[in-house]
Amino acid sequence: MKITTWNINSVRLRLPHIEHLTKEIAPDIICLQEIKVITDLFPGEDLAALGYPHQAVAGMKGYNGVAILSRLPLTKSGTKDWCGKQDCRHIFATIDGGKAGPIEIHNFYIPAGGDEPDPEKNEKFAHKLQFLKEITKWTKDRRKKTANRVLVGDLNIAPLETDVWSHKQLLKVVSHTPVEVAGLNKLQAAGPWIDAVREIIPPEEQVFSWWSYRSKDWTINDRGRRLDHVWVSEPLQDKISEVQILRDARSWEKPSDHVPVTVTLNL
């Protein structure tokens, strides 16, 4: 089973990119963030035609929005609000994993957090930390409910030194500050969650999934960050067989600033 996470930054603008993804990778499940469209205008029929008739969508006008697309039927799908906001940052669904049993998939778009890494001065950063805190409590409560769980998404945090182009230069840059990394580590420990990408790609090796639009040519200095993650619960750890980071997608015409991250599970 192939599961892809991708911050698409407008699903309507990038339908051809999703088609391209299906040809290159052929995921069974695609988890999208920043669809930037209300649920009523989500291009569900076009995506069904690409082979993903089973969909769970939580969209709002202009900002955020998450979706799960699947070749296989979804059960018990839904969305959940955090921090008292209805801002479409979490969608979940259960998929039949065959003899492995049901698999619960959670797709998150964690707040980016603004520019100033001080929760006293910047309410967006405070929101990001609060979001982490709330889902950490939630994941503790969920851990006994379903054995097979997957958490994916644009978590907007690059935890390891090798998850950014320069650890030293990004220590005060939102996405790599010690307080965020500590928060993400707490969340991971609370699952507990296995970082599937780092099970395959050694932690010593740099790997990125996002490169800023604000650079003339993203390939020149390769100043990226690994903001997009695929985590699995312990029963799925020994089923992780492959990771694909589709760097090429950053060079497609009118690209998203994120590329698809795919994990294959041998169920």
Added chain:
DNA sequence: ATGGTCGCTTGGCGA
């Protein structure tokens, strides 16, 4: 140190 580019939609916000 600052500004750089996108996508939502048309003024300005969020990333």
